[in-house]
Amino acid sequence: MKLSAGREALLKPLQIVIGVVERRQTMPILANVLLVAQDGQLSITATDLEVELVASGEVEVETAGEVTVPGRKLLDICRALPENAPVSISQSGEKVLIRSGRSKFSLTTLPAAEFPSVEDISADEALELPQNTVQRLLDKTHFSMAQQDVRYYLNGLLIETGGKQLRAVATDGHRLALCQVTLDEGSALPEKQVIVPRKGVLELQRLLNGEGTLTMELGTNHIRMQLDGVRFTSKLIDGRFPEYDRVIPKDTSNELLADRALLRGALQRTSILSNEKYRGIRLLIRDGAVLLQAHNPEQEEAEDELEVEYSGEEIEIGFNVTYLLEALSAIDSEQVTLSVLDGNSSCLLRDPGNDDCKYVVMPMRL
Amino acid sequence: MPTASRHILHVDMDAFFASIEQRDNPDLIGKPVVVGGGDNRGVVAAASYEVREFGVRSAMPMREARRRCPDLICVRPQMGKYRTVSADIFTIFREFTPLIEGLSLDEAFLDVTASLSLFGSAADIARAIKKRVHDVTGLTASVGAAENKLVAKIASDLEKPDGLVLVPQDRVRQTLDPLAVQVIPGIGKQTLRRLHQADIRTIGDLRRAPAAALDAIFGRFAQRTRDRASGIDDRPVVSERGDKSISAEETFDTDLTARKILYKKLLQLTERTSGRLRAKSLTAGTVQLKIRQSDFTTCTRQRSLRPPSSGTDTIYHAARELLDVWLREHPDKSIRLLGVGGSNLAQSAQADLFGATPGGAGVDKLVDQIRNKFGSASVGRARSLDNDQIG
Numbered sequence: 153m154k155l156s157a158g159r160e161a162l163l164k165p166l167q168i169v170i171g172v173v174e175r176r177q178t179m180p181i182l183a184n185v186l187l188v189a190q191d192g193q194l195s196i197t198a199t200d201l202e203v204e205l206v207a208s209g210e211v212e213v214e215t216a217g218e219v220t221v222p223g224r225k226l227l228d229i230c231r232a233l234p235e236n237a238p239v240s241i242s243q244s245g246e247k248v249l250i251r252s253g254r255s256k257f258s259l260t261t262l263p264a265a266e267f268p269s270v271e272d273i274s275a276d277e278a279l280e281l282p283q284n285t286v287q288r289l290l291d292k293t294h295f296s297m298a299q300q301d302v303r304y305y306l307n308g309l310l311i312e313t314g315g316k317q318l319r320a321v322a323t324d325g326h327r328l329a330l331c332q333v334t335l336d337e338g339s340a341l342p343e344k345q346v347i348v349p350r351k352g353v354l355e356l357q358r359l360l361n362g363e364g365t366l367t368m369e370l371g372t373n374h375i376r377m378q379l380d381g382v383r384f385t386s387k388l389i390d391g392r393f394p395e396y397d398r399v400i401p402k403d404t405s406n407e408l409l410a411d412r413a414l415l416r417g418a419l420q421r422t423s424i425l426s427n428e429k430y431r432g433i434r435l436l437i438r439d440g441a442v443l444l445q446a447h448n449p450e451q452e453e454a455e456d457e458l459e460v461e462y463s464g465e466e467i468e469i470g471f472n473v474t475y476l477l478e479a480l481s482a483i484d485s486e487q488v489t490l491s492v493l494d495g496n497s498s499c500l501l502r503d504p505g506n507d508d509c510k511y512v513v514m515p516m517r518l
Numbered sequence: 519m520p521t522a523s524r525h526i527l528h529v530d531m532d533a534f535f536a537s538i539e540q541r542d543n544p545d546l547i548g549k550p551v552v553v554g555g556g557d558n559r560g561v562v563a564a565a566s567y568e569v570r571e572f573g574v575r576s577a578m579p580m581r582e583a584r585r586r587c588p589d590l591i592c593v594r595p596q597m598g599k600y601r602t603v604s605a606d607i608f609t610i611f612r613e614f615t616p617l618i619e620g621l622s623l624d625e626a627f628l629d630v631t632a633s634l635s636l637f638g639s640a641a642d643i644a645r646a647i648k649k650r651v652h653d654v655t656g657l658t659a660s661v662g663a664a665e666n667k668l669v670a671k672i673a674s675d676l677e678k679p680d681g682l683v684l685v686p687q688d689r690v691r692q693t694l695d696p697l698a699v700q701v702i703p704g705i706g707k708q709t710l711r712r713l714h715q716a717d718i719r720t721i722g723d724l725r726r727a728p729a730a731a732l733d734a735i736f737g738r739f740a741q742r743t744r745d746r747a748s749g750i751d752d753r754p755v756v757s758e759r760g761d762k763s764i765s766a767e768e769t770f771d772t773d774l775t776a777r778k779i780l781y782k783k784l785l786q787l788t789e790r791t792s793g794r795l796r797a798k799s800l801t802a803g804t805v806q807l808k809i810r811q812s813d814f815t816t817c818t819r820q821r822s823l824r825p826p827s828s829g830t831d832t833i834y835h836a837a838r839e840l841l842d843v844w845l846r847e848h849p850d851k852s853i854r855l856l857g858v859g860g861s862n863l864a865q866s867a868q869a870d871l872f873g874a875t876p877g878g879a880g881v882d883k884l885v886d887q888i889r890n891k892f893g894s895a896s897v898g899r900a901r902s903l904d905n906d907q908i909g
């Protein structure tokens with residue numbers, strides 16, 4: 153393999169894929185990136201066996217070929233070279249030589265054949281979707297994913313397709329976020345449900361920039377998206393996601409309508425003196441107002457009051473304030489409705505004018 | 519914060535470690551005894567009253583102690599023994615109130631406000647505790663009784679050893695005022711030096727000191743310090759006692775190797791542990807697996823649970839993972855004892871979204887109810903049944 157390129161043509165794809173390279177690997181080759189030079193392109197692949205990213209840059213290929221080199225070192229070298237410096241990369245025996253001006257580097261290699269890359273994911277079809285649609289689905293739900301939960305199927309995001317709808321659901325067992333998008337064009341989507349692992353979701357969010365389209369393929373064990381010259385592939389979590397629909401409250405007759413920003417502000421202020429670990433906050437919902445209270449182990453107390461539209465029974469209910477705040481941050485509208493039946497039932501938060509996003513939060517005994 | 523008047527005791531054992539050694543070895547009675555590291559580089563962990571006459575104090579370097587009292591007898595500490603005696607003492611405390619804040623092995627605050635109707639006045643309770651402690655352990659304790667922790671703690675020190683000092687609210691000032699300022703907790707060497715420069719030597723001086731002087735020395739703690747000097751202290755007695763861990767273990771009649779049977783036993787143990795967690799409304803943040811081999815080699819493995827849980831399935835899942843790893847690392851080894859425990863316990867206040875799903879908390883709740891009514895053998899998961907229980 154031999155090629156030459158401007159520094160930026162190497163740096164950009166390296167920066168895109170490097171997040172996948174774990175600092176501590178189980179296999180030495182996972183510290184490496186796969187370089188494939190052919191047809192005027194250098195493609196760079198990184199993987200942690202769960203998520204794989206492939207990005208490429210335009211280079212002058214003198215001799216086509218493939219090899220793997222330590223990813224972070226290659227990135228650090230490219231980053232440290234002067235802007236727009238010409239760089240040449242060539243394989244020489246077991247080493248890869250990198251030259252730029254009077255700088256010379258020789259990196260160790262491992263054979264490309266040993267690099268665990270994913271080729272065919274056996275998907276039935278590729279869907280073309282607007283990037284901002286996918287971005288919206290992730291942004292509105294990702295924060296509710298579980299983290300290292302023994303219920304491993306919660307450590308990821310459910311993506312569901314069917315009819316004209318694309319839906320994302322995340323839950324950690326205490327709260328749930330759902331966002332769905334109805335596509336206005338194209339044919340009906342296949343009926344599918346996949347769980348994308350947490351790390352895949354976070355990497356994907358880094359790639360999406362809201363413009364243009366992407367193609368999405370759902371395979372038996374993988375999800376793949378191609379956008380802006382980058383190919384993202386993630387293993388799927390093999391498990392059954394809980395029947396989320398059963399925990400979304402259906403009886404929403406007892407509703408409270410509040411100004412979202414004001415409610416958020418009051419919650420934030422009150423939360424300062426809530427228990428740092430459990431983050432408990434008490435809401436006293438009564439005619440036309442909500443009273444918020446929090447206290448901590450030092451016996452310090454905070455109280456706030458907010459005018460709202462409410463005319464139901466008086467309800468006293470406790471929550472982990474973080475769950476409420478994260479849901480309120482994800483809702484776009486000026487106003488927000490909270491549906492809650494009593495002090496022991498879950499609370500549904502949403503935009504009063506739009507049912508696309510739903511947030512369910514379970515209460516906390518205080 | 520207006521609160522109804524409280525009754526707080528501070529119980530402090532007299533020269534605890536040294537007294538235990540003297541009790542257990544009559545040759546040491548009446549002798550200058552210290553407990554601590556033997557060589558000259560150690561420090562004094564405890565000093566008997568006899569050796570205190572020479573100016574020997576705890577935390578003093580052993581070399582210095584020997585210089586002050588060349589005849590001192592140094593005894594190596596036996597922490598295991600002190601812990602056992604300490605446990606006895608705290609058991610006695612619990613006979614009088616559940617509100618106990620332990621400060622160390624030999625010292626605790628007791629809030630006895632709610633115990634007065636049962637046991638008489640605070641003084642009666644203090645006397646009863648002293649007597650019980652002496653009857654059970656042969657040791658003496660000094661007790662201070664007051665309306666708050668600060669005054670109680672100061673009072674317990676006033677007539678040591680074997681003291682009992684009551685400071686009712688209307689005598690707080692006259693008791694505290696003549697005492698040296700350093701009696702107040704938190705006044706260290708540096709602060710003391712500055713107080714002396716300002717000619718503040720007694721608690722009375724401190725209480726009457728001009729605001730400017732206190733601000734300069736204590737900054738934002740000036741008001742709190744003046745409160746302390748006036749014997750004001752709202753801090754509650756915080757009983758942090760609670761279960762540190764909950765576990766169940768079983769030694770088998772015959773050592774086990776078959777995976778199927780081990781899983782079954784593991785599930786039975788998990789059902790016991792998780793049931794006890796739920797009975798106390800606790801969740802475990804960590805699951806421990808204890809394994810003892812036929813040759814008595816014992817090891818524990820643990821992993822964290824996120825979120826903390828008391829669900830049988832969740833804990834079983836984690837414990838089984840640990841067991842699988844162990845079995846992989848120790849093929850063909852037979853197991854004599856298994857234990858499943860939960861630690862990092864917390865009150866489970868957060869409700870669960872999927873609590874009512876089949877196989878989840880709904881089943882656990884039902885199982886708990888049935889067991890409460892008909893006993894622990896009445897119902898369990900089919901997988902946990904021993905073969906001879908079937909049919």
